[in-house]
Amino acid sequence: ETGVTQSPTHLIKTRGQQVTLRCSSQSGHNTVSWYQQALGQGPQFIFQYYREEENGRGNFPPRFSGLQFPNYSSELNVNALELDDSALYLCASSVRQGTNEKLFFGSGTQLSVL
Amino acid sequence: SQQGEEDPQALSIQEGENATMNCSYKTSINNLQWYRQNSGRGLVHLILIRSNEREKHSGRLRVTLDTSKKSSSLLITASRAADTASYFCATGLQYNFNKFYFGSGTKLNVKP
Numbered sequence: 001e002t003g004v005t006q007s008p009t010h011l012i013k014t015r016g017q018q019v020t021l022r023c024s025s026q027s028g029h030n031t032v033s034w035y036q037q038a039l040g041q042g043p044q045f046i047f048q049y050y051r052e053e054e055n056g057r058g059n060f061p062p063r064f065s066g067l068q069f070p071n072y073s074s075e076l077n078v079n080a081l082e083l084d085d086s087a088l089y090l091c092a093s094s095v096r097q098g099t100n101e102k103l104f105f106g107s108g109t110q111l112s113v114l
Numbered sequence: 115s116q117q118g119e120e121d122p123q124a125l126s127i128q129e130g131e132n133a134t135m136n137c138s139y140k141t142s143i144n145n146l147q148w149y150r151q152n153s154g155r156g157l158v159h160l161i162l163i164r165s166n167e168r169e170k171h172s173g174r175l176r177v178t179l180d181t182s183k184k185s186s187s188l189l190i191t192a193s194r195a196a197d198t199a200s201y202f203c204a205t206g207l208q209y210n211f212n213k214f215y216f217g218s219g220t221k222l223n224v225k226p
Contacts, residue, residue: 002156033214042118042202042216043157056213090156101206102147103214105156 002026004093006106013081014114021076021109023091031055032074033103034066035090043090049074050096086113118146118203118217126223133190135220137203138183144206146179146186147214151200160188160201195226 003026013019025032031050035043045058049068063079072093078085088110092103118139127133137146145164149157163170163179163186170177176189190197200219207213 002158004156035216040218042218045213045215048213058213092157102159102162103149103157103204104159105149107156 002104002106004091004104004106006089006091006109008109009107010110010112012112012114015081015083017081018077018079019081019111021078021089021091021111023074023076023093023106025072025074025091025093026104029093029095029104030072031094031096031101032068032072033092033094034074034076035092036060037088037090037108039087046076081113083113086111118205118215120201120203120217120220122220123218124221124223126225127193129193129195129224129226131193133193133197133222133224135188135201135222137186137188137217139186139203139205139215140184141205141207143181146177147204147206148175148177148186148188149202149204149216151202151219153199157202190222193222193224195224198222198224 005024007022033048034046037043047057048055052068065077067075088108090108091106094101121136147162148160151157161172174191179186200221202216202219204214204216
């Protein structure tokens, strides 16, 4: 157990809808990252939040947005869902300490867009 | 394109045998990490090797890093059926260490 929890575990949406995924970080972790993992692929970096501010973003459009709250829980919001957004969304928390962070992942939210 | 790529894509061995998987990457790194994923769920951190290290051990795991060849290998000795999972390498870049880039993974099947 990593102490990182994500909700919901599964979600089905239709194209054009909006979705919010939630993540509760491990206690004491001040950084949260979100990854998208398509079937059979490795996780792709979406963005990272450090002390409530976005601190790095991958190659994802602006309809992917996030929030980090003072208690270090986090949300990933996706607007105008597309079929290709169907994937496993992973949240990972970590402690910012120099350049050698280890990521602690939640079990993910499986999103299906129909 | 992917920063890190694992090889082979799939590996099937008998219990007790050793499993070796490789990772190649493209740009300078601060560190390289290996993660394991069971059945499409969350990833679990296995081991981190810094760019100035050449070899690291943790239990039955041995990781090597060759920065001149931009490659790493993960060796699992005396494999068990419970080692069946997908294994990913993740690179922390030298000048952008906020992001980690994962390869497509090696799917390991250990037959009892």
